Each structure stands twice: as C-alpha cells, then as structure tokens.
Amino acid sequence: MLNAIFAIKPKYVEKIFSGEKRFEFRSTVCKQQINKIVIYETSPISKIVGEVSVSKVLKDTPENIWLKTKDYAGIDYDSFMNYFKERKFAFAYVLENPTRYETPKFLSEYNIKSVPQSFVYLK
Template sequence: MRTILLSIKPKYSKLIFDGSKKFEFRKIIAKKAVDKIIVYSSSPDKVIIGEVYVTGIVSMKKKNLWEFTKQYAGITEDEFFSYFDKNEVGHAYKLGKVEKYKNPKQLKDLGVEKAPQSFIYLDL
C-alpha cells in the first residue's frame, strides 16, 4: 500500500473527516499510485489528525474538474479557480473511507521532521 502525507489547511481537513469534502485538489499529484493519505492539519493545528483512503484520481481541465467535483469539493467555486489560477489542468484525489485518530499524532511519530510543501511518500 502506497501512502503519502499531505499538509491540508484545518478548515478543509475537518471537512474531509465530516464527510462533506470527498475530493482533495492538487496542482501536482504523486507520480506513483496512492492508496492512502495521512492528513497533516497545518497551522495553527500542526498535527496529524487521521487518514483517508484514495479511491481514484481525477485529472482534467479545471472547468470540467469543477463541474465534476463541485458537489463534494468542500471549497467554493472562487476558492477553486483561485487555487488553479495559473493551471490549465487540475487534479483531485477522490477520497473514500476516513479514519480520524482519537489522539492526534506529531510528525516525528512518523519519522518526519517538517511538514511537506506538497506531499511526501511514507514507508509505513
């Protein structure tokens, strides 16, 4: 199973675990297939709050991506197009089953020194 660690803003990470955000948008996706995402809730939280299984990856022109994902995007249309402003194509991890940790973990618990700008592969 291939796992990555993603830094996600707290307002969006909460939406993943309450089930209202089923797509995680990225300008760049992992080159290797990803089965699971470990969610690092970035500042001010700065903790790993859980994990989510990836059921697929969607890559398409951003207008089409918005139409395909908007019901479970977890972000507004303005936020979406602002994020992908300089990109012709957008990517999204399609999120499946989630597991929120009872006790959040620190990066060092996974042997990681600092939060990734985009993502890092984990050997778990």
C-alpha cells in the same frame, strides 16, 4: 501501493471528516500511486490527525474538474478557480472512508523532520 502525508488546512480537514469534502485538489499529482492520504492538519494544530483512502485520481481542466466534483468539493467556485489559475490541468484525489485518529500524532512519529510543502511518501 504507498501512502503519503498531505498537509491540509484545518477548515478543509473538518470538511473531509464530516463528508462535506470528498475530493482533495492539487495542482500536481504524486508520481507514484497512493492508496491512502495521511492527513497533516496545518497550523494551529500542526499534527497528523487521521487518514483517508484514495479510490482514484481525476485529471482534467480546472473547469471540468469543478463540474465533476462541485457537489462535494468543500470549497467555493471562486477559491477553486483561484487555486488553479493559469494551470492547464487540475487533479482531484477521490476520498473515501475518512478516519480521525483518537490521538493526533507528531510528524516525528513518522520519522519526518519538517512539514511537507505538498506531500511526502511514507514507507
């Protein structure tokens, strides 16, 4: 299985590491199965700050995904529904064992030149 770097906003990164957010929501899913998300924290940090294991990926309507994940979504209902507006499906990566790196890393340490728009696979 592969790992992938996901670009995630700072407010959500903190919630992942605190355990408040146990799902990463996406409007599209990686075509290849991944077992870890390497977390790129977006501006102002702009570095890779840790990783989290993926146990599975849920796919359903946005409303059903919300009902299954709301207790540990790390996001409010209105923001969630706004993100998925006009989408037939929502995806939720189920997150486990988040690990924050002692020293954040630059994308260049992974031979990546630009910030991933959504995600990028790691070899």
